[in-house]
Structure formats: C-alpha cells, structure tokens
Amino acid sequence: RQTEMMCEFRVCLCWPSVLCWILASRLNTAIGSNLTLSRSERIPCKSGFYCPEGSKSPIPCPRGTFGPSFWATSISSCISCPPHHYGPREGLSSCLPCGAWSQQPLPGQDSCVCQQEGQVFQASDGHCPCTLGYRPKGKACVLKVYEVCKYGKARDQYGDCLDHMQWKQRCSQQVCSSPELYEGFDGSLGVCVCRSLPGPEPDRVECAGWCRSLLTPVLQLVCTGGLYLLYTESNHQLSMSGSVLESVLKRWDSHGSLECSVQLNFSRPVYTVQMGEAGFVGLLNTVPVEVRSLILAHSHESNTFEPLDTDREDMKAKQDPWSSKSPGFSTSVTLPEGVLNPAACLHPGDILLFTVTQQHYPMYDVDNLYNTNAAFDWGAFRLLAQDQQLIRSAHSLFSISLTEPGVYAFKLSSQRHRQMVFSVH
Incomplete structure (x- = not known):
C-alpha cells in the first residue's frame, strides 16, 4: 500500500501545489477502492475519464473537473478544478490556470471572470478581449458610440457614415474584384453591390x-x-x-x-x-x-x-x-x-x-x-x-x-x- 501511495504522489509532485493538496485528500479513497483488484489484472482507463465496471466505453469527467488517474472507476474520482483554474470541456486530465487577465475565486468552474468591464473571457486561450459593442482603450474597454448618419449618408458594417462618393470609392477599389464590376451599394444592409464575375470564375448567386x-x-x-x-x-x-x-x-x-x-x-x-x-x-x-x-x-x-x-x-x-x-x-x-x-x-x-x-x-x-x-x-x-x-x-x-x-x-x-x-x- 505504501508503494502504491508513493507512485501516486510521484505524479502529484509534477503539479502545482494547489492541486497537490486536493489530490492528497482523495488518495485514500481512490487507492482503497483500487487495491481490491490488482492493477496488473485491470484494463487501464484514460486520464480525464472514468470506467465503471461493465461499461463499454470511458465516461468523461464533467466540465469544471479533471481526472488525473488512469484507474478511475466512478465520477467521484473526478476532482473539482481549484480556485483560479477552470475546466472548459469534458474529459480533461488537468485544469487550466485563469492567467493574468482574469480570476475565478470558486472551485469547480468551467470559465474565469475578466477583471475589466466590457471584456469577455475566451476559454480557448484565457484571453479577455473587448466584447461586441466595446473597443479597447489602453488596458480597458469602453463602449462604442456611433455618429448619427445625416441625410445622404448610409452606415457601413463598421458603423461609419459614408456618402455616395465614399461608397463608390470603397466598393470599386476595395470590395469589388475590379472597378468595372461596381454597381452600387445597399444602404439598408451597409454592403456593396458588385456584378458577378464572368466565365469560369466563382459566381455570386442568390x-x-x-x-x-x-x-x-x-x-x-x-x-x-x-x-x-x-x-x-x-x-x-x-x-x-x-x-x-x-x-x-x-x-x-x-x-x-x-x-x-x-x-x-x-x-x-x-x-x-x-x-x-x-x-x-x-x-x-x-x-x-x-x-x-x-x-x-x-x-x-x-x-x-x-x-x-x-x-x-x-x-x-x-x-x-x-x-x-x-x-x-x-x-x-x-x-x-x-x-x-x-x-x-x-x-x-x-x-x-x-x-x-x-x-x-x-x-x-x-x-x-x-x-x-x-x-x-x-x-x-x-x-x-x-x-x-x-x-x-x-x-x-x-x-x-x-x-x-x-x-x-x-x-x-x-x-x-x-x-x-x-x-x-
């Protein structure tokens, strides 16, 4: 039994200390249930999952948890992510740190909270960019304010008000494949209208x-x-x-x-x-x-x-x-x-x-x-x-x-x- 526990702690030493104390509290339960059957006689599961007896396939640990063991047999082996860490998807073998832009004081969460107003947490890489309707200003995000388009102007997809000549210049030089294909613009949608390309080139269709x-x-x-x-x-x-x-x-x-x-x-x-x-x-x-x-x-x-x-x-x-x-x-x-x-x-x-x-x-x-x-x-x-x-x-x-x-x-x-x-x- 001591040998088994030493093997488990050898894995633990590779982790941050905040994870170690969480794992240590579960070792007795996890090891006690596993020692009833020699590991040499059992088929290993996979980290991030647990394999109940008789199950046809591994079951992933839920979001907000992780599974470090290859020998887990129940959901109780899935450990809640510690504070300032998150588990964004099922089947994780370890949780991810929130990083410098966000925090998470609660355990067992699948996301973190950005520290500035107008930011949105991105679980894929832990970034906190400005959300829709906000723009960056220094290290903060401020609400975007759009001008009122006066008579003769129409708003484009970015909120800018353009007159007829500005639309023609934008569409003919930057949007349409060539200036000859420019037909006009749709002010209600804020888009350019271009003619279809002839021949074998890709067509614009309805x-x-x-x-x-x-x-x-x-x-x-x-x-x-x-x-x-x-x-x-x-x-x-x-x-x-x-x-x-x-x-x-x-x-x-x-x-x-x-x-x-x-x-x-x-x-x-x-x-x-x-x-x-x-x-x-x-x-x-x-x-x-x-x-x-x-x-x-x-x-x-x-x-x-x-x-x-x-x-x-x-x-x-x-x-x-x-x-x-x-x-x-x-x-x-x-x-x-x-x-x-x-x-x-x-x-x-x-x-x-x-x-x-x-x-x-x-x-x-x-x-x-x-x-x-x-x-x-x-x-x-x-x-x-x-x-x-x-x-x-x-x-x-x-x-x-x-x-x-x-x-x-x-x-x-x-x-x-x-x-x-x-x-x-």
Missing part, C-alpha cells in the same frame, strides 16, 4: 440558388466508435482517420466539440472554403485540390459507412448551402465551382474547412456590426494568425465548428473588405 437540394455532402465527419472523415465521389466513399485527421480538424477544436468519445454516433457535414486574393470561395459540392490530394493519400475506400441519411433526427432540414452535382473519381484536376465572398446559412455543429496561405487566411471580424454572439470564442483564429507567421509550406488547412446560434462575420487577412458572413440557426 441564396435561393444555394439551397437547391438535400444531397449528401461531399465531406462528412462521422463518429461511430472512432472519428472518420468521409469523402464521397459519385457512388464511392473514402474514409480518413488517425493523426492526419486530427491535425486537420481536432487541432483547432479547443472546446472539445469533435471529441468522438464524448459525443458518440454523430454525423456532421464539412463545407470547404478556398482562400485567395479575391477573398472567400465557398465550393459547390466539391473540395479544393489540396484537400482531395490529402484524402486520397491517407485514406482507403470504405464500404462500412452509408451516406448521410437526411431523414435522421439529427439531420432533418439540413440543406447543403453549396450543392451541385457530385463528381466521379478522377485523377484530373478541374477548376472549382463556388460562390465568391458569400453569406451562408449553417446549422449548429456544421464544420467549415478552409484552405489558407501565409498571405490569405480568415480572421474573425470583431468590429463588424453583423456579429450577434457576444460570447463567441475566436481563440482559434488568433492561433491561426500566429501559425501563419511561422508556417513554411505554401498551403495549410484550418477548420472551425460554429456550435452556437448567431451571425458571424469573417474577413480576409490581406483585405478586410473581402468578407464572408454565416448565420447559424
């Missing part, structure tokens, strides 16, 4: 044209005992899993919404967006060359999974916003068909997969008046911006899952007036 069918999405993320990315071409499917999939999707999943062991048996559409100098291109029932090549190189043909059943309860009324007709397997490369700088409707949990470069990648447009979700955590976009400064390859992938209802505006890193807006409902 929303009604986006929702033409209930076809199976080209990409689906499926959890059936494991996490798989399914790629459908014609009547064939390829599945990709493992470390490559995790680097593409789970690397950016700070909230754990894609944890297959937490939310069993789900199926979600994955919509692809190609970034470039022109802005955002939402692809129509196809995938970028980079994504297709990655899937073909790290996948195998699958007969295990059926196409997404649109009659299932969790997928009712889901419409593919960029649906066309599905291509067949081919080694030839064709120009992608898509919608340039669109506004799109999504369902909570739908996944966006972006192809990005060092110069062109999405950013959360926090100052845009279209945004409605003041609690949105855009830490993944901050991490992406940092990565793009260090990245060596010409192209990489970025994904985001919008899980909460609201309107979200994103801008192009190299040109803030090239935008993409999503309504999640």
Whole structure:
C-alpha cells in the first residue's frame, strides 16, 4: 500500500501545489477502492475519464473537473478544478490556470471572470478581449458610440457614415474584384453591390440558388466508435482517420466539440472554403485540390459507412448551402465551382474547412456590426494568425465548428473588405 501511495504522489509532485493538496485528500479513497483488484489484472482507463465496471466505453469527467488517474472507476474520482483554474470541456486530465487577465475565486468552474468591464473571457486561450459593442482603450474597454448618419449618408458594417462618393470609392477599389464590376451599394444592409464575375470564375448567386437540394455532402465527419472523415465521389466513399485527421480538424477544436468519445454516433457535414486574393470561395459540392490530394493519400475506400441519411433526427432540414452535382473519381484536376465572398446559412455543429496561405487566411471580424454572439470564442483564429507567421509550406488547412446560434462575420487577412458572413440557426 505504501508503494502504491508513493507512485501516486510521484505524479502529484509534477503539479502545482494547489492541486497537490486536493489530490492528497482523495488518495485514500481512490487507492482503497483500487487495491481490491490488482492493477496488473485491470484494463487501464484514460486520464480525464472514468470506467465503471461493465461499461463499454470511458465516461468523461464533467466540465469544471479533471481526472488525473488512469484507474478511475466512478465520477467521484473526478476532482473539482481549484480556485483560479477552470475546466472548459469534458474529459480533461488537468485544469487550466485563469492567467493574468482574469480570476475565478470558486472551485469547480468551467470559465474565469475578466477583471475589466466590457471584456469577455475566451476559454480557448484565457484571453479577455473587448466584447461586441466595446473597443479597447489602453488596458480597458469602453463602449462604442456611433455618429448619427445625416441625410445622404448610409452606415457601413463598421458603423461609419459614408456618402455616395465614399461608397463608390470603397466598393470599386476595395470590395469589388475590379472597378468595372461596381454597381452600387445597399444602404439598408451597409454592403456593396458588385456584378458577378464572368466565365469560369466563382459566381455570386442568390441564396435561393444555394439551397437547391438535400444531397449528401461531399465531406462528412462521422463518429461511430472512432472519428472518420468521409469523402464521397459519385457512388464511392473514402474514409480518413488517425493523426492526419486530427491535425486537420481536432487541432483547432479547443472546446472539445469533435471529441468522438464524448459525443458518440454523430454525423456532421464539412463545407470547404478556398482562400485567395479575391477573398472567400465557398465550393459547390466539391473540395479544393489540396484537400482531395490529402484524402486520397491517407485514406482507403470504405464500404462500412452509408451516406448521410437526411431523414435522421439529427439531420432533418439540413440543406447543403453549396450543392451541385457530385463528381466521379478522377485523377484530373478541374477548376472549382463556388460562390465568391458569400453569406451562408449553417446549422449548429456544421464544420467549415478552409484552405489558407501565409498571405490569405480568415480572421474573425470583431468590429463588424453583423456579429450577434457576444460570447463567441475566436481563440482559434488568433492561433491561426500566429501559425501563419511561422508556417513554411505554401498551403495549410484550418477548420472551425460554429456550435452556437448567431451571425458571424469573417474577413480576409490581406483585405478586410473581402468578407464572408454565416448565420447559424
């Protein structure tokens, strides 16, 4: 028994002292229950989870708690996060410190409290940026005050009042792909009106044209005992899993919404967006060359999974916003068909997969008046911006899952007036 306790304390010595005294109070109970069965005869669980006898899969510790042991058998082994720490998602093996911008005097919490008025806590990285409707001023945040637009002027998406000439200059030089495509502006929406690009370039289409069918999405993320990315071409499917999939999707999943062991048996559409100098291109029932090549190189043909059943309860009324007709397997490369700088409707949990470069990648447009979700955590976009400064390859992938209802505006890193807006409902 003393040997067992010494092993447990050897783990404890690696933690902050505030965690040590919490763990110490639970050691007798945890070890006492475990010693009834030799650990050499038991199958280990996993840290952050507990495995009751007879359970088919590990059960995650709740938010606001953590599970340091590999041998936990009940929820009582999950330890509440100590003060000034937080557990933002299920299945954590340790809690996160609040950091310098926030505090949390209570134990067992899943977030911290920012110290300044007008700030919002971002659980992904512990930052406290100004929330919607506020702007930074020194180390504090102050309420934004917008001028009243006088006769002949219209407010843009950032609250500025522009007259006709200012709108024309903005739209023709910064928003439309070329000055010749400028048609005018919509003062009620605060947006420019540009003509569609001719030829094979992506077209700007009406929303009604986006929702033409209930076809199976080209990409689906499926959890059936494991996490798989399914790629459908014609009547064939390829599945990709493992470390490559995790680097593409789970690397950016700070909230754990894609944890297959937490939310069993789900199926979600994955919509692809190609970034470039022109802005955002939402692809129509196809995938970028980079994504297709990655899937073909790290996948195998699958007969295990059926196409997404649109009659299932969790997928009712889901419409593919960029649906066309599905291509067949081919080694030839064709120009992608898509919608340039669109506004799109999504369902909570739908996944966006972006192809990005060092110069062109999405950013959360926090100052845009279209945004409605003041609690949105855009830490993944901050991490992406940092990565793009260090990245060596010409192209990489970025994904985001919008899980909460609201309107979200994103801008192009190299040109803030090239935008993409999503309504999640």
